[in-house]
Amino acid sequence: MRISELARSVGLPIATVKYYIREGLLPGGAHTARNQADYGDDHVRRLRLIRTLRGVGGLDIQRIRGVVAAIEDDGLSRHEIFGVVERARAQDEASGSGARVDPRAKEDIDRFIERLGWKVRAEAAARDELGQALTALRQLGREYGTDVFLPYAEAADRMAAWEIGQLPASEPPSVAVERMVVGTVVFGAVFDALRRLAHEHHSAASQARHASD
């Protein structure tokens, strides 16, 4: 199909599709005899992935480029795949201006993860994010220990074990990356939205109980 049909079929402006091609997120079309570019189902699929990562996950172009490069590379080790998946949902560093990690908070987080018995890369961005959160909580006032994270770690452990159990036992790295990125980004956003709705519901229920005391 032509670029105009491609754009129409996914509901994006042609200019956006051209922009993604220029930025290296989408391969160009195959050149046809009539000196036109021809696009296929792979392009449709890729555009839907990009739209999901941007729209639901709020990823910027640079991080989407990292995901796309990983999908196109079938030689990634499991270690490398995790780097890609994790960075896809990691806090946008540009927006993280001013988020600092106190060295003591960093040590506390490393010890906390060790105590959980979790085997995770030393350079995982999530360690720093936890360190930033702990630093921020301590600066906001109380002398928080990592114990405040324990109920969250237990919930995350249950959820992740169930999620990993849903994955097919083996698939090519490129397919695994796409599935894991989408799962991490989309269901991360889903859980966050549900948690906020559940706050509202339980807060109303709690107020009603207090009022009837």
Add this chain to the structure above:
Amino acid sequence: MRISELARSVGLPIATVKYYIREGLLPGGAHTARNQADYGDDHVRRLRLIRTLRGVGGLDIQRIRGVVAAIEDDGLSRHEIFGVVERARAQDEASGSGARVDPRAKEDIDRFIERLGWKVRAEAAARDELGQALTALRQLGREYGTDVFLPYAEAADRMAAWEIGQLPASEPPSVAVERMVVGTVVFGAVFDALRRLAHEHHSAASQARHASD
């Protein structure tokens, strides 16, 4: 204290502090006899809150302004407080370019929330976020029903019930807003980071099991 001391005490550049004052996130200092502005502990506290919302939560200036306005307004209804708290963690709309909600997905989400028995505002942004996620999943290929969200809803329900149970029974709306925004933003980021670490851990454990089969 002077603005230079204020900036030093929270570790921010003076220019950043001035910028926050210009943007209305931080009140100006009290004017002293010597025609200087004097800043106090409230300013320190407010700057730490802003840094947390920006650094850990990745909130933009506009959304922080909404939070700050709510903290300064002790006349908010519970309804209004939830709007503020929810928007604080809601997906950044500017980055959500291209995230659409299929009308059928919207209906499905509304029915799903009703089936859960959750009482939440019709205009909650989280409904749209769930609709976007469902639309995206369906466009990526399979004919997903809202049942895929059920394990997440159950986990969110447990977590939110526990979190709301931790809140003091009554406090002024301004204090409640600050506590709820910080809790939603910081512990939302904490859970997201822990979930990614737990994925890595369980994936390694799962691979080890498959290898030894």
